[in-house]
Amino acid sequence: MPRRLARWTRPGARANAWRRRRCERVGCVPVAASADTSPSPRKRQALELFGGLPRRYHAMGALLSFGQDPRWRRALVAAVDARPGQRVLDVATGTGLVAFALADRGRCEVVGLDQSDAMLAVARARLAERPELGRRVEFVRGEAERLPFADGEFDALTFTYLLRYVDDRAATMRELARVVKPRGRIAMIEFGVPASWSLRQLWRLYTRAGLPALGRLVSPAWFEVGRFLGPNIEQFHASEPDLPGLWRTSGIGEVHERHLSFGAGLLLWGVRSDQRPA
16 A cells, blocks of 8 residues: 555544644645735745746756755755654755655655745656655645644654745744654755855855856846845845744754855754744
8 A cells, every 4th residue: 555545544543634624724724725825025026036947946056056055955864864754844845856865865755845836847747757756755835834734744844945035934933843743853954154254255256246147147037046145145144143043942952053165055953842832
């Protein structure tokens, strides 16, 4: 029997089904079911900005980061350290890069969630090319702020480049923690800003001039992304100077922080606390 179907036959399946129905009643339903919910200006900008990128997303991410983005994603997957039989949620999955890496490394079940239909279409096309993962990986449309899952449904959770695009970061972090089992691992990758003054000037030069120039060579859409990223990353870190603190107040403990590539990348990971935040 396929493992997805077997999950509903295991002891406790009725309780899980009840939690799902309760989750639907209190409002944590899939975005597709919320026809009256329109995206905020921040989220609409993200959807428009990245809508034309999926086809070249993997290659361009590696190129524009000089090969660092794939390295950061590998560090993220290693930090979660998922094991066979575990179920992991990858939020802001995009084209599924982290979801596939989790399934390959940990032999676990993975649900990849994203708000972009265009990104998910590429992820599903890639999954169709890998039938051996068909029973362990699935992709769903949804928003990080209202996850369509019951409390404690996942053993671990990952997300990449998410918090810059949500309106209420604290509420989003609490929602992410909600669907993870106590003591389950949570990890994220985000762009960073180098702490060293000299490196920060080089970083600014590249993000303000180099990224837009390289993006222009590819397409108008990538030019807009290149022009947007540098200021957006700096604004984010200026408004959230204590990300580990944000995690702790959201119900995540044992938070670790690792700066990658001279500070251009940031990896955070921790464990879901036994107690929900007040």
